[in-house]
Amino acid sequence: MEEFDEWTSLFSSSMTQVVGLTGIASMLSGSKPSISGTFMLLVVGLLIEAGRRLFPWVYKRFQIQISVTAQFHEGDPAYDWIVLFLTTEKVWRRARDFQVTAKSSRRRWGIGSKIPNQISEDEHAEYVPTFASTLPQLFRWDGYWVESKSNRYGPYQVEHPITGEMSAGASIYLKIFTRDITVLSKFVETARLRYIEINKPHVIVHICDKPEYGSKSTWTDVKSKTRRRLDSIVLEDNVLEMLLSDAREFIAMEQWYKDSGIPHKRGYLLHGPPGTGKTSTIYALASELTMEIYTLSLASTFVDDSFLQRAVSTIPKKSIFIIEDIDCAFPSREEEEEERNKEFNYYGESKAKVTLSGLLNVLDGVGSEEGSLFFATTNYVDKLDAALVRPGRIDVKAEYKLATKAQAVALFIRFYPHKHVKLEDAVTSTESSSFTLPEKAETFDQAIDRLANTFAESVPEHEFTAAELQGYLLHYKLEPKKAVQNVVDWVSRERTLREEKEKREQERKEAKAKSKSKLDHNSYASDETGLGVCLPHSLLGVKLPVGDKPPAEGGEEKNSDAQILGPEPESIQPHLVWTLF
Numbered sequence: 001m002e003e004f005d006e007w008t009s010l011f012s013s014s015m016t017q018v019v020g021l022t023g024i025a026s027m028l029s030g031s032k033p034s035i036s037g038t039f040m041l042l043v044v045g046l047l048i049e050a051g052r053r054l055f056p057w058v059y060k061r062f063q064i065q066i067s068v069t070a071q072f073h074e075g076d077p078a079y080d081w082i083v084l085f086l087t088t089e090k091v092w093r094r095a096r097d098f099q100v101t102a103k104s105s106r107r108r109w110g111i112g113s114k115i116p117n118q119i120s121e122d123e124h125a126e127y128v129p130t131f132a133s134t135l136p137q138l139f140r141w142d143g144y145w146v147e148s149k150s151n152r153y154g155p156y157q158v159e160h161p162i163t164g165e166m167s168a169g170a171s172i173y174l175k176i177f178t179r180d181i182t183v184l185s186k187f188v189e190t191a192r193l194r195y196i197e198i199n200k201p202h203v204i205v206h207i208c209d210k211p212e213y214g215s216k217s218t219w220t221d222v223k224s225k226t227r228r229r230l231d232s233i234v235l236e237d238n239v240l241e242m243l244l245s246d247a248r249e250f251i252a253m254e255q256w257y258k259d260s261g262i263p264h265k266r267g268y269l270l271h272g273p274p275g276t277g278k279t280s281t282i283y284a285l286a287s288e289l290t291m292e293i294y295t296l297s298l299a300s301t302f303v304d305d306s307f308l309q310r311a312v313s314t315i316p317k318k319s320i321f322i323i324e325d326i327d328c329a330f331p332s333r334e335e336e337e338e339e340r341n342k343e344f345n346y347y348g349e350s351k352a353k354v355t356l357s358g359l360l361n362v363l364d365g366v367g368s369e370e371g372s373l374f375f376a377t378t379n380y381v382d383k384l385d386a387a388l389v390r391p392g393r394i395d396v397k398a399e400y401k402l403a404t405k406a407q408a409v410a411l412f413i414r415f416y417p418h419k420h421v422k423l424e425d426a427v428t429s430t431e432s433s434s435f436t437l438p439e440k441a442e443t444f445d446q447a448i449d450r451l452a453n454t455f456a457e458s459v460p461e462h463e464f465t466a467a468e469l470q471g472y473l474l475h476y477k478l479e480p481k482k483a484v485q486n487v488v489d490w491v492s493r494e495r496t497l498r499e500e501k502e503k504r505e506q507e508r509k510e511a512k513a514k515s516k517s518k519l520d521h522n523s524y525a526s527d528e529t530g531l532g533v534c535l536p537h538s539l540l541g542v543k544l545p546v547g548d549k550p551p552a553e554g555g556e557e558k559n560s561d562a563q564i565l566g567p568e569p570e571s572i573q574p575h576l577v578w579t580l581f
């Protein structure tokens with residue numbers, strides 16, 4: 001029917017044009033149009049116009065027959081594979097319009113300015129072709145012609161799943177000239193493998209961003225971090241080895257999980273004080289297992305149950321999904337109470353909207369890919385709901401503790417590799433009086449071992465985090481001897497600072513408790529006057545004599561000294577408030 005309409009409109013417009021042209025031609029020549037001449041003109045015009053219109057129609061159908069097309073949208077991991085592939089294939093070599101940004105860990109597939117068409121590692125700026133101004137590019141790949149078209153900030157709009165808002169997002173359109181549909185999957189797989197290969201020296205971290213880009217773009221912030229080596233993490237009780245072998249076994253036993261009918265997913269909970277190496281462990285595992293990280297904070301105001309579900313469902317297989325500080329997802333009772341009073345924060349935004357059941361659904365694998373590792377970290381394991389950490393949701397728990405002496409030794413040795421530290425900065429010389437002199441001349445390693453042990457002896461066990469020790473050593477990056485000389489002073493300074501902090505904290509708590517009790521007291525004067533205002537007694541001009549018991553409900557008013565009349569505080573009801581002026 002559509003085609004019939006197309007043809008009818010084509011015929012009618014052609015006729016109009018032809019007749020019009022014929023008329024104009026005969027007027028210009030001044031001759032009377034003969035019937036046969038007019039007819040000939042009509043036929044020729046009709047043929048030309050029909051041909052002009054028919055060609056795109058035929059071409060379009062021909063193209064459909066001989067090409068396979070695909071779209072890739074920003075925010076989907078496949079988009080990154082394709083962008084990187086096209087960059088390395090030098091498809092955008094004719095680009096003349098760049099967006100230039102200072103180099104950061106935020107990943108963009110730029111091309112270098114010095115070496116044309118090369119991905120540059122050591123430059124300070126990134127040159128990313130602005131795709132909008134790049135014309136469709138035709139290139140050869142594996143014996144096929146491929147056309148790529150990009151669209152950034154263009155008319156392409158995506159709809160946000162929750163708000164329904166339309167917003168712009170980047171897309172890439174590929175057309176491979178072949179009738180064989182498997183060529184497309186071969187192309188995508190090649191792009192994926194290239195992506196993995198190029199990213200090997202890095203850990204790719206996808207961060208969940210505000211859903212401004214629309215439904216297809218949940219993980220828009222992508223960072224490329226340097227790989228974390230396993231031996232850079234110093235932990236007790238073989239925690240690291242246990243986690244690594246567990247994850248490896250889990251990945252290798254996919255078939256077993258399938259055959260047993262058990263969902264192929266594994267949850268880990270790393271808990272302990274801040275700065276003990278929880279996050280670093282996950283990064284080191286991701287580096288070792290060559291897996292990408294997807295990290296999300298449940299405290300973000302834009303994350304609610306359906307957003308969480310949607311975000312998790314777009315995490316590809318064999319990735320690591322992290323929820324940091326999972327205890328922050330749900331407010332403590334105190335916070336809940338405060339929240340109830342406020343309902344909205346100062347900016348008018350409502351607080352995090354993830355519910356426990358929403359999170360449990362996600363952990364149970366509803367809508368999420370199998371084969372992924374889930375890591376949750378927390379500083380307060382006791383705050384977590386039992387349902388959240390039950391086996392099946394959390395399979396492995398690892399406790400992180402404050403540094404032991406053995407950890408202090410290992411951290412020290414790792415901090416001063418021979419490559420960076422001069423021998424004389426480690427070996428004790430005769431003029432140095434603060435160290436016991438070794439009997440024989442020391443090698444570098446022996447000197448560092450001895451210094452590390454002296455350092456650890458001065459650091460009390462289970463009092464400092466590895467991050468704190470690292471922070472101290474950073475003051476003496478290339479001077480191990482100085483680090484040892486000053487550690488005792490540092491420890492005592494830190495202790496004093498802590499005591500002061502604890503004192504301040506205690507005072508703050510007491511002041512808070514005091515003001516709360518004052519507030520509770522004043523709240524006897526809470527408004528039920530119908531004005532919707534809650535006034536403290538001081539403003540109402542009420543004196544509350546110390547030790548005065550409020551009389552029972554319905555008690556008599558006294559008109560001399562103002563007094564509160566009402567029931568005992570325990571049974572007091574907000575509406576039973578009597579105030580006298």
Ligand SMILES: Nc1ncnc2c1ncn2[C@@H]1O[C@H](COP(=O)(O)OP(=O)(O)OP(=O)(O)O)[C@@H](O)[C@H]1O
Nearest residue numbers: 232233234235273274275276277278279280466467
């Ligand atoms: N066990 C450790 N071994 C080596 N380095 C460590 C260790 N623990 C902490 N660090 C160092 O301290 C810093 C902070 O560590 P990390 O972020 O992993 O701690 P965390 O336990 O995740 O803290 P938070 O609970 O605050 O997120 C990192 O730079 C890391 O290198």
